Amino acid sequence: MTGIEISRMHFPVTTLGPGSRIGIWFQGCSIRCPGCISADTWAVGRGRTTVSEVVRGIMPWLVRADGLTISGGEPFDQPEALAALLKETRSHLDGNVLVYSGHPLEYIEKHLSAMDGLIDALITDPFVMSETDRLALRGSDNQRLHLLTERGCREFSHFMKEPGPRRFDVMLDAEGEVWMAGIPGRTDFENLRKVLGKQLQTFTVTQDRSNPRPRAQR
Numbered sequence: 001m002t003g004i005e006i007s008r009m010h011f012p013v014t015t016l017g018p019g020s021r022i023g024i025w026f027q028g029c030s031i032r033c034p035g036c037i038s039a040d041t042w043a044v045g046r047g048r049t050t051v052s053e054v055v056r057g058i059m060p061w062l063v064r065a066d067g068l069t070i071s072g073g074e075p076f077d078q079p080e081a082l083a084a085l086l087k088e089t090r091s092h093l094d095g096n097v098l099v100y101s102g103h104p105l106e107y108i109e110k111h112l113s114a115m116d117g118l119i120d121a122l123i124t125d126p127f128v129m130s131e132t133d134r135l136a137l138r139g140s141d142n143q144r145l146h147l148l149t150e151r152g153c154r155e156f157s158h159f160m161k162e163p164g165p166r167r168f169d170v171m172l173d174a175e176g177e178v179w180m181a182g183i184p185g186r187t188d189f190e191n192l193r194k195v196l197g198k199q200l201q202t203f204t205v206t207q208d209r210s211n212p213r214p215r216a217q218r
């Protein structure tokens with residue numbers, strides 16, 4: 001039984017790859033990019049479960065999803081869990097698989113042979129606040145999109161250089177916490193605060209780097 005630490009799972013997510021996707025965010029990140037908007041996913045030792053439990057949890061979504069996006073946190077900080085999750089999931093999923101990593105490709109290549117054919121598109125490299133943020137699916141333009149399968153080439157090649165509209169899904173979870181999935185632009189938190197402040201006087205949105213609310217997941 002393979003253990004895994006997970007921050008969150010959600011369906012549908014429409015801003016992290018084509019179509020309506022399942023999103024799985026790993027818990028724990030050793031990279032700790034300055035300016036990261038998902039700092040709540042850095043700590044290890046939270047969200048412990050097993051890969052089988054995660055697959056059981058997303059099973060009802062798998063038949064309806066256009067794809068699966070795995071992000072974090074840092075998925076490659078748990079390489080065995082990531083490989084096991086991809087193997088167990090892939091046979092039930094008709095759609096494509098996109099995985100995010102903050103590590104350079106050269107650093108995680110040693111793990112990719114165990115995931116051969118299981119990842120269609122891979123985004124690598126850390127978030128760099130001082131970089132521009134024009135490219136689709138990426139938080140900063142230094143991040144590279146790698147197309148690892150024929151399907152990845154077919155379904156993700158238009159994201160290679162395409163300027164991406166800054167889009168994110170805003171959701172309210174069962175605990176009443178506002179959170180986001182997607183790649184917000186650098187000023188989007190402030191704009192969201194203004195919009196919500198105007199439309200819903202009693203609603204407050206705060207963004208504290210150590211305890212970010214709204215929580216944004218890339």
Ligand code: SF4
Pocket residue numbers: 029030031032033036037038039041072073074101102103126127
């Ligand atoms: S942007 Fe990603 S890789 Fe960088 S610190 Fe945040 S979760 Fe980790």
